[in-house]
Amino acid sequence: SQGYSQEDEERRQHMFESVTAESSLSEHLAEQARTASDDPEIQEALKLLILSLDDRGFLDEDLSNLALRSGQSYEAVVAAHTLLLGFDPIGIGARDLRECFLAQLRHRRRGLSYAAKLVANCWEPLMARRLEECGRLLNLEPDQVREGLEELGKLETVPARRFQKDENRAITPDAMIEKDDDGKWKITLDDRHVPKLRLVPAYKDMLAGNSLSEKERNYILERMRQGKFLIGAIEERQRTVDRLAHIILERQADFFEHGPSQLRPLTMTDVAKEMGVHETTVGRAAANKWMRTPHGLKEFRWFFTSGVSTEGGGTVAQEGVQEIIADILARENPAAPLADEAITTELKKRGIKIARRTVAKYREGLGQPPAHLRKKRL
Numbered sequence: 001s002q003g004y005s006q007e008d009e010e011r012r013q014h015m016f017e018s019v020t021a022e023s024s025l026s027e028h029l030a031e032q033a034r035t036a037s038d039d040p041e042i043q044e045a046l047k048l049l050i051l052s053l054d055d056r057g058f059l060d061e062d063l064s065n066l067a068l069r070s071g072q073s074y075e076a077v078v079a080a081h082t083l084l085l086g087f088d089p090i091g092i093g094a095r096d097l098r099e100c101f102l103a104q105l106r107h108r109r110r111g112l113s114y115a116a117k118l119v120a121n122c123w124e125p126l127m128a129r130r131l132e133e134c135g136r137l138l139n140l141e142p143d144q145v146r147e148g149l150e151e152l153g154k155l156e157t158v159p160a161r162r163f164q165k166d167e168n169r170a171i172t173p174d175a176m177i178e179k180d181d182d183g184k185w186k187i188t189l190d191d192r193h194v195p196k197l198r199l200v201p202a203y204k205d206m207l208a209g210n211s212l213s214e215k216e217r218n219y220i221l222e223r224m225r226q227g228k229f230l231i232g233a234i235e236e237r238q239r240t241v242d243r244l245a246h247i248i249l250e251r252q253a254d255f256f257e258h259g260p261s262q263l264r265p266l267t268m269t270d271v272a273k274e275m276g277v278h279e280t281t282v283g284r285a286a287a288n289k290w291m292r293t294p295h296g297l298k299e300f301r302w303f304f305t306s307g308v309s310t311e312g313g314g315t316v317a318q319e320g321v322q323e324i325i326a327d328i329l330a331r332e333n334p335a336a337p338l339a340d341e342a343i344t345t346e347l348k349k350r351g352i353k354i355a356r357r358t359v360a361k362y363r364e365g366l367g368q369p370p371a372h373l374r375k376k377r378l
Contacts, residue, residue: 090104115147175190187246247275263320305318343359
């Protein structure tokens with residue numbers, strides 16, 4: 001470590017993790033997590049949950065799966081998730097819109113309102129706009145149902161909305177992956193946004209002379225040392241991004257060759273072990289980073305996903321399954337769209353066995369309504 005003290009190394013690591021980083025949702029949540037619990041196990045579980053959020057602020061993986069792949073206790077993950085739902089923005093970490101709404105209503109002390117009753121006890125009919133059925137099931141008058149709907153209309157449907165980037169802003173990829181003339185994949189980093197820093201030579205000249213007092217000399221030496229730390233942190237961060245891009249290319253080779261349906265399961269924990277760093281370091285390195293691929297612009301975090309087992313003994317990433325579902329829906333008969341059960345059967349034919357409710361979750365993630373709402377008259 002070039003003769004640096006432990007304190008120097010800690011400062012260097014802090015600079016490495018924070019330099020050039022934008023204020024983000026994960027940082028906002030991490031600040032709250034630090035004071036949310038004194039239990040180290042719950043603290044680790046909170047870090048895991050924060051790193052697992054999607055761009056909208058939802059958690060699209062079962063808590064049991066998260067606990068299993070991270071090696072953390074299920075009880076700690078559940079306790080951490082309960083805490084996370086109460087973080088700002090309220091509803092962050094919800095596993096679906098229903099849980100997001102309930103978290104917001106509880107926070108507003110509206111847990112006994114008509115809106116809460118609709119969400120808690122009549123969700124599926126509500127989503128299908130079967131309002132009369134909701135009234136019958138909950139013994140509510142039409143005016144009471146409408147009052148509940150009006151309150152729901154004021155709730156946030158995307159918990160991370162205020163942290164999302166302006167979609168009209170042009171995105172400059174941090175890494176480009178393409179094939180060279182020999183047909184081999186190559187990675188090019190765009191470091192134009194990385195500050196170019198160097199130590200001012202004049203200070204070295206001043207130190208070489210005899211005109212400085214001891215206090216002035218110590219001041220300049222300290223500032224030069226801090227400057228070296230900052231330059232080193234920036235260089236180390238770029239090396240980490242480069243290493244991360246290479247691992248993504250290596251682990252997701254099928255995606256680059258064949259497209260999103262071939263995305264493989266990959267976790268930050270796995271990558272952190274391969275890189276010899278903490279999982280949070282990988283998370284920070286991936287945050288707000290974009291990669292230009294043959295299949296479009298992708299966030300680094302997009303490549304991290306848990307998997308679904310196939311009957312052949314392999315695994316396919318959740319995004320890969322979602323891509324397959326998108327393909328199935330694109331080929332369906334508009335006059336007779338496939339119900340979730342039929343999609344489940346079609347996936348099984350392709351060796352992917354998942355529950356109907358999981359299919360429904362993936363379908364909703366594609367922005368596709370249930371079959372009866374997709375039906376078109378020809």
